[in-house]
Amino acid sequence: MPMHAFAPKQISIPRSALRSISRCISRSSLALVAVTLVAGLAGCTATPPPKAPPPAKTLPFQFARANLAPASGTLVSGSLRIIAQADGVYLTGEIGGLGRGRTHAIHIHERGDCSAADGSSAGGHFNPAGVAHGRAGGGAHHAGDMDNLVANEAGVARVDMHVRGVTLGGGGPTDIIRRAIVVHAGPDDYSSQPAGNSGARIACGVIEVDLR
Ligand SMILES: [Cu+2]
Numbered sequence: 001m002p003m004h005a006f007a008p009k010q011i012s013i014p015r016s017a018l019r020s021i022s023r024c025i026s027r028s029s030l031a032l033v034a035v036t037l038v039a040g041l042a043g044c045t046a047t048p049p050p051k052a053p054p055p056a057k058t059l060p061f062q063f064a065r066a067n068l069a070p071a072s073g074t075l076v077s078g079s080l081r082i083i084a085q086a087d088g089v090y091l092t093g094e095i096g097g098l099g100r101g102r103t104h105a106i107h108i109h110e111r112g113d114c115s116a117a118d119g120s121s122a123g124g125h126f127n128p129a130g131v132a133h134g135r136a137g138g139g140a141h142h143a144g145d146m147d148n149l150v151a152n153e154a155g156v157a158r159v160d161m162h163v164r165g166v167t168l169g170g171g172g173p174t175d176i177i178r179r180a181i182v183v184h185a186g187p188d189d190y191s192s193q194p195a196g197n198s199g200a201r202i203a204c205g206v207i208e209v210d211l212r
């Protein structure tokens with residue numbers, strides 16, 4: 001910035017003031033340079049720089065997805081979209097390769113790790129409140145408890161599920177990002193502890209942020 005073009009040489013300006021004005025000008029548009037010079041020696045009231053935004057991982061997210069892959073030697077797979085809502089999330093999608101007309105348990109499990117062949121690496125049901133297993137919407141239950149899926153005659157189950165009390169992102173105790181969705185061989189009886197006696201884990205997928 002050519003300071004000498006605006007500041008006559010015969011006027012003695014302290015170096016510190018010059019530096020201060022220079023800082024002001026560097027933050028101002030050219031249209032503001034004259035105003036800045038007039039106000040300059042009276043003191044630059046530069047506003048502090050805006051605070052850096054919080055890291056992305058602490059932000060709530062609108063969408064997530066879970067691509068379910070087979071576990072325990074099955075051919076069960078599917079893709080679910082997870083949409084943030086005011087009081088929880090909405091799950092939507094399809095899971096195929098299930099038994100024709102069969103009923104299968106589905107839950108959110110605590111660990112986003114589907115690496116074990118039997119899905120055991122996903123841990124137990126997502127249960128931040130430390131309560132008993134049960135039925136969603138009917139008394140005490142894990143935050144990860146959901147109603148059973150029913151497959152059609154083609155072995156495909158349509159998922160359209162509202163799960164209350166969980167969040168996407170934010171890093172709080174109810175955050176389900178990087179947790180897992182697990183489908184089981186049998187139905188959840190909604191009462192046996194700790195997991196509804198729903199049998200082997202036949203598909204598993206990690207819940208990942210979807211930035212679309
Ligand atoms: Cu489960």
Ligand SMILES: [Zn+2]
Binds near residue numbers: 125134194
């Ligand atoms: Zn449970």
